[in-house]
Amino acid sequence: MTDLQSWVAPTYDGLADLLAAAPAGTWDAPSLCEKWSVRHVIAHVTMPARLTAEQFGAEMAAAGGNFTVLSDTVAARDASLPVADLLGQLRSPGLHAWQPPGGGAAGALTHAVIHSLDVTIALDRPAVAxxxxxxxxxxxxxxxxxxxxxxxxxxxxxxxxxxxxxxxxxxxxxxxxxxxxxxxxxxxxxxxxxxxxx
CATH class of the missing domain: 3.30.1050 (Nonspecific Lipid-transfer Protein; Chain A)
Known part of the structure; x- marks a missing residue:
């Protein structure tokens, strides 16, 4: 069986390639994630490429231990990062190797695939995974x-x-x-x- 983690990098790289070639307005288009634009989704999935474990812990404490609050806060804040930075983070080896706490490779792949579809389906583009x-x-x-x-x-x-x-x-x-x-x-x-x- 193929290592599930090995499919994470091509999924994120494919998403980066799609968005790098898309018109600038694409980043502000709605995604399948309720209330999130494409740039919010990308800010969310690239969070592990930006936050150390200590920074994540501080964000979680500030959110009162509520991961949904943390996700919304970070996505809203970091969606304003330059597109080049977000694209670079999508292509980051650190993001490609990241696994959610307790989720392992299966959790990492599920996260990458679902959120890539939040973008591609909303934009009426083929899946990148x-x-x-x-x-x-x-x-x-x-x-x-x-x-x-x-x-x-x-x-x-x-x-x-x-x-x-x-x-x-x-x-x-x-x-x-x-x-x-x-x-x-x-x-x-x-x-x-x-x-x-x-």
């Missing part, structure tokens, strides 16, 4: 039976239109692998599709 990475994340999310993001998979059959991946029984929901990852992550797609909350 390797196809194998999308399938690996689909497997992780499906194995958790919707509990990671609180979606209800009762009586739902998911089928990928771009691979042979499928899961479950019941009402059929077909979409490409990226869209299925987004749906299992509790995202509403631009076409209105959403999985109900559990």
């Amino acid at each position: 390797p196809a194998e990475a999308l399938t690996a994340v689909l497997d992780q999310l499906a194995a958790a039976d919707g509990t990671l993001f609180g979606v209800d998979l009762t009586d739902v059959r998911l089928e990928a239109t771009d691979t042979a991946w499928s899961r479950g029984n019941g009402r059929l929901l077909r979409a490409d692998s990226g869209a299925l990852v987004a749906l299992l992550s509790g995202r509403a797609l631009p076409d209105g599709r959403i999985l109900p909350r559990g």
Whole structure:
């Protein structure tokens, strides 16, 4: 089996390449993350490239131990960083090697893939994560039976239109692998599709 961490770098590098070639206004376009623009998502995912463990601890303390508050605060503040800096951080070997506390390589890949899709789906662009990475994340999310993001998979059959991946029984929901990852992550797609909350 391929090391899951090895797919993190191409995912972030692909996102950096896409954004480097995009018009400047792309950075202010809405993402799939509620209330976040593309630049907020990039500021969020690149946080490990900027903050030391001590700085992260101080940010967490200032947020009262609430990671959502910390994420919103840092994303709002650091979204104003120069685009060149954010692109450089997306390409940073430190970010590519980072693993979330307790999440390991699986958590690192899930974080990279989901947030890259928050950008690419919102911009109507192809996924930048390797196809194998999308399938690996689909497997992780499906194995958790919707509990990671609180979606209800009762009586739902998911089928990928771009691979042979499928899961479950019941009402059929077909979409490409990226869209299925987004749906299992509790995202509403631009076409209105959403999985109900559990």
